[in-house]
Amino acid sequence: MKKLVALLLPLALVPAPDTRAETGSAAALAEAYEGLANTIIAVRETESALVKAILVAHHDAARAELDEARAAAPEARAEHLRAAATEITYLASEGDKRVQAVLQRLLKSGHHHHTDGYTNEDYMYVDSVEKKALLDLAGKVAKIEDPTAIPGIVDELDRLVTSTLEPE
Amino acid sequence: MALRGRLSGAAPAGAALVLFWPSASNGGPVPRLTDVTEAAGLSAAAWCGGADKDHILESVGCGAAFLDFDDDGFPDLYLVSGWALDESPSAVRERGRNALYRNLGDGTFVDVTESAGVGDDGWGCGVACADVNGDGRTDIYVTNFGPNRLFLNEGDGRFREASQEAGIADPGFGLGAAFFDADRDGDADLYVANYLEGTMEEVLTARRSTTWRRTASVMAGPFGMRGGRDRFFLNRGDGTFEDATVAAGMEDLAEAYGMGVIATDLDGDGWTDVYVANDSNPNFLYRNRGDGTFEEIGAWCGAGYSGEGKAQAGMGVDAADLDGDGLDEIVVTNFARDTCTLYRNLGEGFFEDVTGPWGLKEPTMAPLTWGAWLVDLDLDGRLDLVVANGHIYPQVDGFPELEESYSQSPLVLRNEGERFADVTAAALGTPLPRYPARGLATADFDSDGDPDLLFTRMDLPPVLLRNDAGEEAGRLTLRLRDARGAPALNARATVWAGGRRHVREVRAGASYMSQNDPDLHFGLGGRTGADSVTVRWADGTVTRHGALEGGRTHRVNAPDRAAAP
Numbered sequence: 001m002k003k004l005v006a007l008l009l010p011l012a013l014v015p016a017p018d019t020r021a022e023t024g025s026a027a028a029l030a031e032a033y034e035g036l037a038n039t040i041i042a043v044r045e046t047e048s049a050l051v052k053a054i055l056v057a058h059h060d061a062a063r064a065e066l067d068e069a070r071a072a073a074p075e076a077r078a079e080h081l082r083a084a085a086t087e088i089t090y091l092a093s094e095g096d097k098r099v100q101a102v103l104q105r106l107l108k109s110g111h112h113h114h115t116d117g118y119t120n121e122d123y124m125y126v127d128s129v130e131k132k133a134l135l136d137l138a139g140k141v142a143k144i145e146d147p148t149a150i151p152g153i154v155d156e157l158d159r160l161v162t163s164t165l166e167p168e
Numbered sequence: 169m170a171l172r173g174r175l176s177g178a179a180p181a182g183a184a185l186v187l188f189w190p191s192a193s194n195g196g197p198v199p200r201l202t203d204v205t206e207a208a209g210l211s212a213a214a215w216c217g218g219a220d221k222d223h224i225l226e227s228v229g230c231g232a233a234f235l236d237f238d239d240d241g242f243p244d245l246y247l248v249s250g251w252a253l254d255e256s257p258s259a260v261r262e263r264g265r266n267a268l269y270r271n272l273g274d275g276t277f278v279d280v281t282e283s284a285g286v287g288d289d290g291w292g293c294g295v296a297c298a299d300v301n302g303d304g305r306t307d308i309y310v311t312n313f314g315p316n317r318l319f320l321n322e323g324d325g326r327f328r329e330a331s332q333e334a335g336i337a338d339p340g341f342g343l344g345a346a347f348f349d350a351d352r353d354g355d356a357d358l359y360v361a362n363y364l365e366g367t368m369e370e371v372l373t374a375r376r377s378t379t380w381r382r383t384a385s386v387m388a389g390p391f392g393m394r395g396g397r398d399r400f401f402l403n404r405g406d407g408t409f410e411d412a413t414v415a416a417g418m419e420d421l422a423e424a425y426g427m428g429v430i431a432t433d434l435d436g437d438g439w440t441d442v443y444v445a446n447d448s449n450p451n452f453l454y455r456n457r458g459d460g461t462f463e464e465i466g467a468w469c470g471a472g473y474s475g476e477g478k479a480q481a482g483m484g485v486d487a488a489d490l491d492g493d494g495l496d497e498i499v500v501t502n503f504a505r506d507t508c509t510l511y512r513n514l515g516e517g518f519f520e521d522v523t524g525p526w527g528l529k530e531p532t533m534a535p536l537t538w539g540a541w542l543v544d545l546d547l548d549g550r551l552d553l554v555v556a557n558g559h560i561y562p563q564v565d566g567f568p569e570l571e572e573s574y575s576q577s578p579l580v581l582r583n584e585g586e587r588f589a590d591v592t593a594a595a596l597g598t599p600l601p602r603y604p605a606r607g608l609a610t611a612d613f614d615s616d617g618d619p620d621l622l623f624t625r626m627d628l629p630p631v632l633l634r635n636d637a638g639e640e641a642g643r644l645t646l647r648l649r650d651a652r653g654a655p656a657l658n659a660r661a662t663v664w665a666g667g668r669r670h671v672r673e674v675r676a677g678a679s680y681m682s683q684n685d686p687d688l689h690f691g692l693g694g695r696t697g698a699d700s701v702t703v704r705w706a707d708g709t710v711t712r713h714g715a716l717e718g719g720r721t722h723r724v725n726a727p728d729r730a731a732a733p
Contacts (some may be wrong), residue, residue: 086467088468089468093450096421098422101394101395101422101423104392107392135467136477138468139468139518142465142518
């Protein structure tokens with residue numbers, strides 16, 4: 001990420017276009033814009049990979065908590081189930097609370113990957129239907145009383161995450 | 169445990185006049201709400217920036233609190249004010265001062281701000297009141313854009329500012345606040361919702377940069393701005409606090425735009441939980457683990473998002489038992505072109521969105537909603553819903569095609585049994601009054617037994633609406649006091665009358681940055697009294713009482729823990 005910042009910084013120093021600019025200057029500015037476009041595209045691709053990694057991490061964490069819950073004594077089970085539920089809500093919002101704090105600031109730059117933003121656009125991977133399904137699943141997980149229900153929940157979670165990560 | 173009946177104060181002139189207007193719904197008569205602001209002597213304006221509202225700070229408005237600071241049995245009123253700004257050039261025109269009005273007991277108030285020493289001139293936002301230092305007197309806490317203030321009640325009509333020494337001069341952009349006893353040690357702990365990060369320079373240089381519905385140029389935010397982090401302060405027992413936000417599990421990592429706060433037992437385990445209405449973010453439900461630490465479960469408990477799975481623009485919040493099962497439902501107010509949301513309590517910390525079935529979608533979709541109280545206006549034994557409304561963008565008035573307006577009518581929604589009916593016109597008369605309202609607080613200011621309403625307004629004095637339902641309907645008022653004589657925080661009274669259960673709780677801070685008088689009002693639906701009363705105090709102790717006569721105020725004192733074996 002530091003490399004990206006270093007790449008972008010010089011672009012902020014590009015002088016404003018001179019209306020009397022000669023053809024040569026215009027070409028240089030176009031070239032700078034070309035560079036900026038490449039950077040923007042690269043940033044988007046980096047962000048996509050980052051968000052995918054976030055989703056995979058929360059999926060893994062949710063599965064781990066569900067596994068622990070299946071093996072745990074009743075007192076500890078509820079704790080693991082609530083932790084799993086929380087991880088699933090992080091899937092629904094494409095990141096934990098720290099990431100949510102970042103996302104709400106990104107709207108200032110027209111970055112609308114936020115289902116709760118003004119535009120109601122979907123997240124990068126999770127659309128509004130998948131988000132609702134994940135939130136419902138989280139609630140279901142937190143309410144589990146019978147541990148034999150857990151394998152079915154894991155299957156449901158896997159199906160949802162697989163479908164979310166599939167290319168549209 | 170002492171239990172003694174006590175008649176309420178003398179009825180003010182005019183209180184005997186009961187006006188009932190025909191109902192537009194299928195229920196009985198709707199009590200008329202009469203604007204008595206001027207007659208009551210309330211004139212202090214709540215300044216909220218400049219006319220154009222270029223910065224979001226200028227849109228949040230101010231709260232109000234009913235409290236009985238002199239313990240004479242009549243609810244007094246504290247009104248918060250921000251600052252007045254000029255637009256061109258942008259500059260501070262007036263640093264507004266908060267106002268304390270003493271209730272004279274005859275339906276009028278007198279301004280005692282100067283003698284009481286509570287006219288703080290910080291940019292005020294919200295207020296919550298409780299006995300902070302355990303001396304039995306109600307203190308006042310004000311959330312500011314800038315350091316918050318604590319006014320300790322000296323007991324002689326004067327207050328002393330003590331926020332720094334108490335450790336709760338939080339410097340953020342504070343809005344909602346609530347006192348409650350998180351750890352059952354008998355003192356008042358404090359949760360403060362901070363909205364976002366900002367400076368006065370940013371406020372004064374702000375320019376409108378958002379286009380609202382492809383027409384009006386309006387203020388920016390909150391999206392794009394860094395959210396403020398909420399704070400939790402644990403009372404050491406001597407009226408000083410330590411910041412226990414992280415230790416208690418309440419670290420606001422989401423930096424959500426916190427607004428309304430309510431502290432109440434939402435999972436029925438006897439420990440007080442905290443619910444935070446967040447603007448444009450999922451709402452928080454901090455479930456008390458039973459030891460004064462918390463687990464945030466909003467996202468999966470069913471009360472963090474709407475039933476469609478969307479985070480809404482949470483503003484105000486109230487909670488009360490609407491369906492008689494002893495568990496509190498939650499109502500959250502939201503932005504325009506979205507509904508208020510009602511969450512039914514399913515028990516054990518789970519909720520479901522019942523906005524549609526309860527008839528809230530249609531009446532609450534158009535207005536931009538703020539303060540909200542579930543209150544039994546007609547004393548029929550069912551809790552009604554009153555909502556304060558007003559847009560944040562004054563510019564919408566320039567675009568009639570938007571069908572939105574800066575000033576909006578409040579909503580009066582009567583509970584007709586598992587469904588609300590809009591009786592606003594019957595209650596307020598036509599043409600409907602319209603205000604740029606924000607805060608909403610209730611109290612029986614005229615001591616006639618029914619709850620009256622106070623709305624704060626942007627850049628205007630408040631509006632006090634007198635309710636005249638009380639003279640004919642069965643009703644009962646409980647004044648719950650802790651061992652030191654102060655309102656008993658989070659004491660929860662259950663009244664049984666005619667086989668129906670009615671639950672009310674003493675709270676310090678809710679709605680939108682506001683607070684009700686701590687007296688608990690029960691409509692008995694025509695019954696002449698309560699068959700029995702149970703009180704669960706904040707420390708978990710339960711006291712049971714026999715039948716209580718209706719039509720009066722009963723004081724119930726908490727058991728003295730020190731005297732217990």
